[in-house]
Amino acid sequence: MSTLTLISDPQTATVLLPEFTLIVGIVLLILIPNLGKGTFRLPIPNTNIRLPYLFGGERFAITSSPRVPGAISVFTLLFSTSLALWSQMENPLSDSNVWCIATTGEAFISCAGMIEPSLLQIDGFSRLLEIVFYGVLMLCGVAMWSRMPATPRFMIRAQVLAGRREDERIVKLLDNRRQVDFHLLLLMVALGMSVVALASDLFVLFIGLELASLSSYVLVAFMKETDEGPEAGMKYFIVGSVASAIGLYGISLLYLWNGNLQISELAASWQAMDSIDPLALAGLGFIVVTIGFKVSAAPFHLAAPDAYSGAASPVAGVLATASKAMGFVVLLRVLVAITMPDSGEAFWVPIVGLLAAVTMTWGNLGALSSENPKRMLAYSSVAHAGYLLAAVAALGLNASREGDHVVAELIVAAMLFHLTVLVLFKLGSFLVLSMLESEGRGSKLEDLYGLARREPLIATALFIFMLSLAGVPPLSGFLSKLLLVSGIVDATVHNTMSFDDGFMAAIRSLHWVFFLALLVFLNSALSLFYYLRVGWVMFFEKPPTRKRLVYAPFLRITIMLCMVGTLAFGIGPLADHLLTLVSNAATAFFS
Amino acid sequence: MFGNPLTILTLGPICAGFAFMLVAWAAPPSKRKEISQYIRLLIFAFSLLLLSLSTLMFLESYSGISWTSLGLSDYAYDNCINAEVAIEAGGCSLVDGFGVSWHVGVDGLSFPMVWLTTLLIPISMLVEWNAKKGAQFHSLILMMEGALIGVFVSLDLFVFYTFWELTLIPMFFLILLWGGDDRKYAAQKFFIYTFTASVLMLLGILVMYYFTRVPVWEGNITGRAFDITLMASSSNNLGSAFLGGFGMQKAVFLLLLVGFAAKMPSVPVHTWLPDAHVQAPTAGSMLLAGVMLKMGAYGFLRIAVELLPAAMVHYQLLLIILGMVSLVYGAMVCLGQTNLKRMVAYSSVSHMGLIFLGIATMQPLGIAGAIFMMLAHGVISPYLFAVCGAFKHHYHTLEIGSMRGIAKFSPWLGGHMMTAWMGSLGLPLMAGFVAEVAIMIAFWMAFGWWVILPALTLIITAAYYLWSMQRTIFEGGDAGELPDTLHDEPVDISWHENAGMFAMAVCAVLLGVLPFIFFDMMSSYSNDFVTEVLLDVLNEVIP
Structure with missing residues (x-):
């Protein structure tokens, strides 16, 4: 029900336009590179009427180009960035620019008149961070655009027997597929990060965090033709997932303490405490460990140099900028807004x-x-x-x-x-x-x-x-x-x-x-x-x-x-x- | 904002230098030589244009500015008069958000330096007219001019510091790309010394910034400003409470002192200077000695002394010691030098010591003398370096004993050498003499017979100059002695070197005979400063 409202409510759709653009981009990224000349014959006897159904068969020259996925993701991110920036341009401090999305999927202007708890809150702060995230990922996409055709050559050599023409087609296919994988993950990271920026509920925040993190683990390990790539990805994944698990445990402790993960409600309960509840304190401490890993603060930073040096440089750049910004958002939300x-x-x-x-x-x-x-x-x-x-x-x-x-x-x-x-x-x-x-x-x-x-x-x-x-x-x-x-x-x-x-x-x-x-x-x-x-x-x-x-x-x-x-x-x-x-x-x- | 002549003097050369550099770089290889000759001419013409602009600004009959009647915090060509109001109105703000403004202006302290810079740039180009890769070389010098003038005219500490660091880059490349055999080491040392010192200076500037609270204007999120005039007015109003108290003033003063002393340079942070000078190309040395060292003295007066007079009074003895040690040590080291350029470099250390002494007297005459010393040294020391450069160029050596009888082989070079050397040792009727006498008289007025100590050092100065002259220009009998490094016939200096040196000689004599051209505005500045600021402080400190 709520998913439906989320899309059908025109107000929600307007407010979350940058995010919806990302989702559209993801869908396009899955569809377009698969478009081909596939046809099927109508089962009418004695005729040979073939209807194109566009999927399968030999792909069009455009859709099979290794440049296409990059173009889609870069333009999607560019579009999202512009939308987010545009919403910040005029009078960003007025109440009409603050929105809350309730669990029902309805959008409330300046968060007034809400009965259901709020999941996402859109204001100047979160919009600015979205601009940063999208910008970073867009630059990363641009950078990978010109270097992804570094196809894993050894995989092609195995196919040489199939003949020269076949070989070229495989190269193209591999390039294109790799590009799709990469840029799909990139857009996922963007979506996850923007959820973190908007979240006004710790659980939603965690989901965004994990969406971004899991995608970025794969991105780190993406340069699989080198030895360092997978190693770095593995290290980053192990340390990162332990950190996330600890954070999740912390969140569950907070839930145990408060029975609610709304940031505003947590803040209210925190204020109402006479002395600090050990349960809340432990929960908070665990979350800080996760954040420490995300922002690569000592002593949780030890995986970072390995991850950065193993990952492709643009991906390392994403970790150093957008990922860090995301960590600090969480830190501000948890430490400052709650406690x-x-x-x-x-x-x-x-x-x-x-x-x-x-x-x-x-x-x-x-x-x-x-x-x-x-x-x-x-x-x-x-x-x-x-x-x-x-x-x-x-x-x-x-x-x-x-x-x-x-x-x-x-x-x-x-x-x-x-x-x-x-x-x-x-x-x-x-x-x-x-x-x-x-x-x-x-x-x-x-x-x-x-x-x-x-x-x-x-x-x-x-x-x-x-x-x-x-x-x-x-x-x-x-x-x-x-x-x-x-x-x-x-x-x-x-x-x-x-x-x-x-x-x-x-x-x-x-x-x-x-x-x-x-x-x-x-x-x-x-x-x-x-x-x-x-x-x-x-x-x-x-x-x-x-x-x-x-x-x-x-x-x-x-x-x-x-x-x-x-x-x-x-x-x-x-x-x-x-x-x-x-x-x-x-x-x-x-x- | 951009119509201001000072803005043109600052940004004009930087932009033009960039443009010329790009043209020289983008020129097709077949025509590169031809184009680069045109560029050289254009750059020279441009620098002459700037010189005439600054001269016109100076002439009272043309500009209508009466330099001697400028008050203490009044600046000519100020684009941001009454800064507190003007910045808020947006007339001269650069970044509102943290209080940076494009505030330029000149007074009796800074204008002579601006004029000196515009003078020395064409001269140094002339002296090194045939430099390798001339188009790039001269564009770098042009960029350097803009940065140097920027240091002297900006009244905003952020912009000041930016230009201060910006001067490093062209000089660094001049040394590194056109320098002598050991240039890499020299450039590195130059950079590390001056950069480290300026980081300390930056800390001092930031402390001052944090204490310069201004009424919050639209968009200023830190609520502070870098503007020097605002700082000066709060320094005057708050007195000993400026920067939170006297203790902080002393700390900031010391930080600034380190930054400026390393640039001047004063003992014990002077060791980069001889290396940089010996390795730098002639034009680079001339600008380094002529203008860059003055940046240190200028900054010291403009920021440390003007804004923190009480701390200056407190550290008077330290200044005297630094000045005395630089003076004596520099002179003694000169005596022992065998390398001509190194000797001249150490003589700069020695002369810069006099500036500290002049300031430490806290007499109007002493401070005016120190400022005049900046100007006089700014004309004479490039002259010295031009002579050294010509010597190196024509005889391929800088060793003092290896060549005797220049007067015989190259009479013009010998003559210039003699003029320059005499000017630097303080011959009456030349610029250096005026400054030395002013400082000595002020020293006597302040400390009585202690004046004997610096005065006696001037004898050492005379000694090393005369001795080195004897060993290079004269001696050697009728035949003379040529260095082993020279394989061709000895020749005299070329026309462009001669022209450049003549220009400096004329200036040195002119300023010696008619010192009041600039001395008047300097003494009016120092008079105002002493009577309006320093006396109050002295009365407060010594009740």
Whole structure:
């Protein structure tokens, strides 16, 4: 019944248009590559009337092209991104842009007049995250578009006996099938992630999380012609599924405690508690473990470098950006939306703060000592998770329900800004590595040697991405770190701070979370070394070959766009627009 | 916003440099040589255009700006007067969201530096007219010009810092791609030193940013701003409560000091300079010594001293020690050098020490002298490096003892060498003398007979210059001695080197004979600063 309403209710359909577009895309992806010249003969005697039924038989030239699945998924994601962006363009803060979808499938404007519990909530916050998710997956799709025909050659060789023509057809078929598999999974990830962004019920959230995770396990293992691919996928799957199981157990404990998994109801019960119920605490702790794995926070990050280095670079980019953003959404929903007290600081601040400190330092030290650029980026992603966790810790100080939310909104805006621009330069650098990977390189630092002589523009782009990751002004990476640190400072240093009793006394009187801001700064300074090393080897070492990289025009354009975006979102009017967007989203999160 | 002449001076060369670079890069190989010659001419003409623009801006009769009557926080060509209101109105904001604005303006402190930059760019191009891959070389210099001017004119710390880092990139490539044999090491060292120091400086800037709360304007989500004029007004209003208290001011001052001292450079963070200079191409050395070192001194005055005067008073002794040590140590090291360029590089360290001394006197004359020192050194030290470069170019050596009797083989080079050396050791009627005298008098006014210490060091300066002159220009008997590295007949410098050097010689003498051209605006700036800010602070600190 509810499924029917979901589709038939015009309001619901309008509100969830980006998601429905994804579903349409999935269906098309299954149908179109199978269209063929298949006909069947009408069973009328003495006639030979054949009716085409389009499925089966020899496929059309267009539908069998290995480019088609990529085109479908990229355009679907582009369409969804535009729809989500469009819904954010005009007056995102008005009530008419907040919707709740009830269990009956009906959509309620500004969540008013609901009797049934709400499953999904659509507001500025979730829409922004959807834009990020779709954007990342679209870039990944573009990148794979130009490299998927790396067909597993050994499989074709087995078929050589069948003759040359047959051979070509098999190559085409395999390419096409592989493409379909990949892009289908990509759209599944998109669907799962957007469910996570929209969910207002922990169980729905978990379903989205699992949909995204399971698909991404396969994506990691997708490069099965290499040895590392399946190994990485296996590791990632085992660790990830254990983490998910723990999270599910945590959710079940919360259900045991509350009898309801609505986030708003959980929050209400949490407030009503006199002292913290151990059942609730345990449930929450288990969920945090899952999130720790998703955002690759220490000590749950150990699978991440293996997974990143084994997966195809664009997929690794998805893990480092969209997957991480998804993890932080869950973290915000669980920690901030549920457990914030009426006043004062949340009980988890010390834990998250400690995790942040360990994560960012460990990540940077790991990156310093890794010679594989993909592992280096993986560790740098761990370090960035640490910076974001520091912001979450500061959020725990200032997001209490009854205080004003100026600082808290700044912190959430900073996190969202960081997660958004991270797409440009983190995924951008993975895209560059993906170009190298197409020629079988990209897993050693030596592979980057002299890239500037082979491809000046691409090398410049990678260098700018590295600088932005390190946080050099005026790139967007600097702006995002500046906002994060501003948030932490605002949460801990007050206007009345005075140095009358001496410098050290004033420093000692600060809340300890302040030192996380200092640690962010120190870690950024430390990280300069390994980021600049990439630039150094690209510009000043001898290239192993003089050959140019693969042609891949779309990928090149995408990389250039990422580079321009990295600059433009750092300074200038575009940065302002994005800041408005994220601060609106932050306001939406707290309203 | 873009009609402002300072914006044109900043962004114009950067964009033009990029454009020329692209054209040179995209030119078809068959015509590359021809095109690159045209580009070189165009770039030179463009830089002359900028020079005439900055000169017109300077001439009171043309621009109508009375430089000596600018108040302390008044800036000429300010595109954002009364920043608090103007930024909110959107006239000059760059990113509202975190309070960055495109705020430019010049006063008696920064304008001489802007003019100096526009002057030195065409001269350094002229001196290195025939550089390899000339189109790229000269485009890089043009980009460098924009970045350098950006540092001097921006009144927003974010933009300031961006330009500050941006200057590194062209200089890095100039050293790395056109440098001497050991260029990789030198470029790396240059980059690491200055970058690390500027990270510390960034920390200081961020602390100031966090304490510069502004009334929240539309879209500013952090509620703070990077604008220097806003910081200056809150520094004036809050006094010792600025940055939360005196303790924080001291800490920030030290952070900024490290950043700026490494650029100036001052002992003990000077060791990158000799390596960078020795390996850099001539034009690179000229700009490095002429303008980039001044960035350190300028930033120190504009940010550390102007915004944190109380901390400056507190660390007066530290500044004197740093200045004295740089002065004496630089001079002593010069005495022991056998490499001409290295000697000149260390003499820069020594002269930069004088700037610290001038500032530490806290006298109007001393600060004006320090600013004039920046200008004088900015004209004379490129002259020195141009001579060194010509020497290296024609005799393939930089060793002091290996060649005697330049005056005989290359009379023009010998003459220029003598002029430059004399200018740098402080010959009266040349620019360096004015600055030294001003600083010494101020030092005497402030500390009495202690002035003997820096004054005596000037004797060492004279000693190493005269000694090196004796060993290179003269001596060698009637036949002279040619270095082993020279295999052809010795020749004199070419016309373009000669022209460039003449231009610098004329400027050095002109500024020595008629120092008031720039000294007036500098002393009006320092007078205002001392009487309006420093005296209050002194009264507060020493009641």
